[in-house]
Amino acid sequence: MSDAINWAERRRIAEQARGERSWSLWGPYLAERQWGTVREDYSRDGNAWRSLTHDDARSRAYRWGEDGLAGICDERGQLCLALALWNGRDPILKERLFGLTNEQGNHGEDVKEHYHYLDAVPSHAYLKYLYRYPQAAYPYEDLVRESLQRSRNDPEYEIDDTGVFDGDRFFDVIVEYAKADVDDIHVIISATNRGPDAADLHLIPQLWFRNTWSWRENSPRPQLALHAEGGIACEHHRLGRYRLAFEGEPDVLFCQNETNLHRHAGQPEVEGAFKDGLHAAIVDGQYTAIRRDAGTKLGLHYTVRLEPSETKRIRLRLSAGMRTRTLDMDGIVCDRCVAEADAYYDDLQDGIADPDARSIFRQAAAGLIWSKQLYAYDVQVWLKGDPLQPVPPRERDSGRNTHWHHFAASEVLSMPDKWEYPWFAAWDLAFHCLPLALLDPDFAKKQLLLLTREWYMHPNGQLPAYEWEFSDANPPVHAWATYRVFEIDRARRGGRGDLAFLEGVFHKLLINFTWWVNRKDAGGRNVFQGGFLGLDNVGVFDRSRPPPGFGMVHQADGTAWMAMYALNMMRIALELAVHNDVYESTASKFFEHFLLIAEAMTDMGGEGFGLWDEDDEFYYDEVDIPGAGLVPLRVRSMVGLVPFFAVEVIEPSVLQRLPDFARRLNWLLENRPHLARLVSRWDEGGVEDRKLLSLLRGHRMKALLRRMLDEAEFLSPFGVRSLSKAHRDRPYALNEFGASFTVRYDPADSTSNMFGGNSNWRGPVWMPMNYLIIEALRRFHTYYGDDFLVEYPTGSGVMHTLAAIADALQDRLIALFSKDEVGCRPFLGDRLPFREAAGAEEALLFHEFFDGDTGRGLGASHQTGWTSLIVNLLYDRAKLRL
Template structure:
């Protein structure tokens, strides 16, 4: 019903003995009155007369929100207090009120009756339910939150729940038919995306300055002090609302893609949120994450913007050009920040920064090298080349209706060509990041004397340049004659007399152009590494570091770095680097697997079924790139499916999710997965970017990503 939320809470006794269960569903108002400001009228929760069918009722009054009511169907003891910290217990200071935030704990656990307000009013409330639950039985509570008073809040509750369940079944059937065994995976992935929404409020200037009711603290010079303009106050999609209850820039870009399957308007708002004036730094940098807004995550925002535009065009028959325009203008600021901040010599090869792949390198790449030394990063430059092509495509999409955007397409594509030229080693003394002997992209260390030292690591670093790939349809060139002329001028990927990228002189049978950092001659050797089970290919996707480094981990001596070591660690990290709870040296990570699969599908769109590669994991038989993509989708999604032994790889063998009848159909979506066994690691509810499995399932079933 409009203005109503019906809630049902069930808790079961899975033990062998009867037990007393205490359940306290709670409601509270955010504390805005203790900041020392004029906060207006203080919110108030007060016991009210229970209507027919309800055992209790609470009236909620919040200035600006109006009047709400909370109703409970089962008998309970009502507890009220204030949502104020217990200053006396915490800091030895006088409490603002006798009734404070820890009152319910003191009442229930310690039996302190004076802890709660006998007047049944306050800013925090709990309904204390107690029941002896027999083995195998369960306790169920029903609650209704309504905007305004209701006369019979539970009159239609049973029918309403049944209706909503049918509607949900019908809705998801429309996304993926229920006869498909993978629907359980898709539904739970999308449920996890919705679960990880939360209200996030962080006013950096206010935090640094301190409350007006007390003198400023030393944190004026604390972390994020360069981000005083940032004032977040919105509902955000967070990586894991339990373990990572804050936004992360590149996570949020990936979150938008599965969210768009069920709520594309919310997904678009998420992407625009980080580009608003109260989030984006004046210099154009997108805030990375709460711990250090000034850190650097991969520039994937434009990728997500372009993807959402295309998804909405499928869903609704037309893309949102206003969304494209608004985001493009802000992303140009971010693009300029990257060009100025991370390309130290202006040559178009990028270096430095955290870049989200934590410990993947032979040293901590967020640290500064000695003067004169430079680490030219294949992944950083690959990300930026992808960013350039994403921006080019956004501008071309806008050119269809507004030809003036052709200038931006020209500028962004020019930047891409510059990056491709330098990455190929054709400018001054810049090193080529392509190792033709090994058929892979690699980082290069340059000394002050200009000596070059290739870092012979086979990792995700060398795969990322593939992601710079787009297909230009003929319709995008109708209002872009100068851009088409530029394509012809650089036909065959020619730039200053060198062939630097895959921008073929000819179109395919549909008249499409390919724009790509890697040419089709590079694909077979790269895929030979990726599709080899003794290298990158695990039973559950592409590993972040090749398995060959299990034995080949000593890379010799590198100037300014020392002994260069790279380990293959398919599970959790064995060091404290970046907190120790993240590992890019072997595990399977969903976002980069998703981008790789998307990229191979783009190459297939242009190259077609006649282009095939040898697949080592399939006895070197030849496959199209679409078939390779489907092979990878199967492996990635297998982590959630039961294998021939009825075992789900994502869970440990002793997990209740394997065989317990109450848990065996419930999935968790982890941060990353073991590179050998597929067991889920890291944050256990990080549906976030792991929710991309929903997009992959639709791709596998040849169904457009639409609702």
């Protein structure tokens, strides 16, 4: 293989990072659901799911973005390209993915489609997407009706359950994008009939401009039009000129990307070809709804007849300028891009010998790249409304995000996924950046910097949580992610660390840390609150809104997250201090703050009690109940394991290079011995005289590990559960003020209505928390070494080092996606893979969380965001075993 192919993708990533060539100009930035989002909600009651529904989406213009099937767009979302389909039986054109709203799903919102991200590279020079389309009518009504009838205790009603895929009567439709240049994109759409009989399929590639002209006066209107020399001319005042070439002789249909005023405004007299014109023409035969010469939305209507197992292809080419472009009929560009993608992943996966592991790695990486999305949302404009539109209801002045007038985003962000979570989430994004740092470190660093920029971060220092409520608090993992990305990037760059990046984020996080201290330590005791902190229904009640009569909740996880945050900030300050000694005193400040938090967890404000329960030897939240005092909430959950994450090991060389920091540490530990005893054996150096900072001395750590590694409690065959299995037979109940609150172990979907029932921290395995556990184990091992042994699993009588236990947990997580001894993948549960059913290419999914007993994938089915940490686990395992 030539050097040009071997290093092509690395070269593109480097060119992008240096600002030499904009390979990021086009990418998979198109949302998969713009309907049902907060930013499109202009309702009086703030119910986003009802404000703009899936049924509305085909005929109402969006204000802030666009959505489509297997789509791409430019980085400003001005021109969009996606696929639409019709099988001749569906009541609507298949232009976007369908799923249940939060109110319709018995376990919350849920996409009801079969689609997969098969391949992608960071520059988007090659992208591959698979959509599986039934040949029978899509069961929209059946999915909604049956799901509404099911209770929280019933399994979700999935599209496979409807029978629509029985007999393999479906089409595999693959969309591939291959870049000849930054603004020259070849498109291949391949359709294969997997069924036993010949079948017709309508393929409708769509090209359209995002509607930016219906909101303000004198906004320029772009145009798509037939070009005299063939193809479609695209003209936009900012993007410039593009041309779409296509093969064959499809029916060329134009309409306007504008709201159908007949359907949504009761104005039948208004003439026009509206957003749903393609649907009206192709499905309903109403050709008066389209234009033949120009518009702002285009559909190229191909009809193909496919015999069983037959594949047919159509080719397009979207390129800048107006000159005539030939199509890649021989697939030369696509084949070259595939070879370059293979070479890129071969280099990245060096050391991963197992073909199955390589496939898992590559598809997880593809899902992460495909989950990039343009996120546009200006809160002040959203609250005020647009000049050419009705004034928003005044109720929104006291609704969500009203304290975030400064927030004005218009950037490509890494999304948890683009259907169930088509918006950023701060702590999800922090986890995404670790695999992104392996794939494209410059993009990972820019993502972490972005959330600290002044148009995201609140003036008071808070980071925005997520679109549904920016003011919620996510766990403060930004500093941890920043340093880990710095380390990964440094290793990839041959030991050269990006100090400018590290310093840039650090300065903003100083403000954020202060916000936490001032806003989330209500009692001034270094014991922190924060509400549900991303763990949704883990508590006895919603910790963000305690029931009437309850006082303040002192949170074990909130306080431990802050201890971890202090150590993370200390670590960054130490790194910077090696190059600039002004940071030594800052490192000392965070070391001291960590000690104070550790003290508070053991003895809150000198009151003689803390968050560690001596009887159960576990950390619990405590709630202040008038007349009863502080009552421990004895739920053995992930909340009590978070203190394990607050651990740091200091090398002797650091203390030697930073004498002022060393002197301050020694003074504190000598003159405040009660603090020293709480957190570590500072006077007892570990392996190679390393120093340990942790909330857990040896006994407490072993006590937590005893429960965490017990298969009757936290340890599942596929990682660490979020709730002890002991609560299956012994649910925890709190009875106060005439009400009863209960927590029971649920290994799979939530049976609680809390948070809409679409998330469950009461038993399943969550990848990000397991990743932090593994990291903490490895860090403890660098201090304790091979002589420190722990029983694993608990009760087995077999002793292991902490590093060996970390390896074992890592293997359990990887096993979620790996073939077992009979060739099945646990994440599938009892579902048959399509490969066995139809000979189709095997495609994987990376779910939000996993059944605590069986490993079956649950929650958002395409939540490749933080579950893509499987990339790091596979990468790290390979490096450790070399």
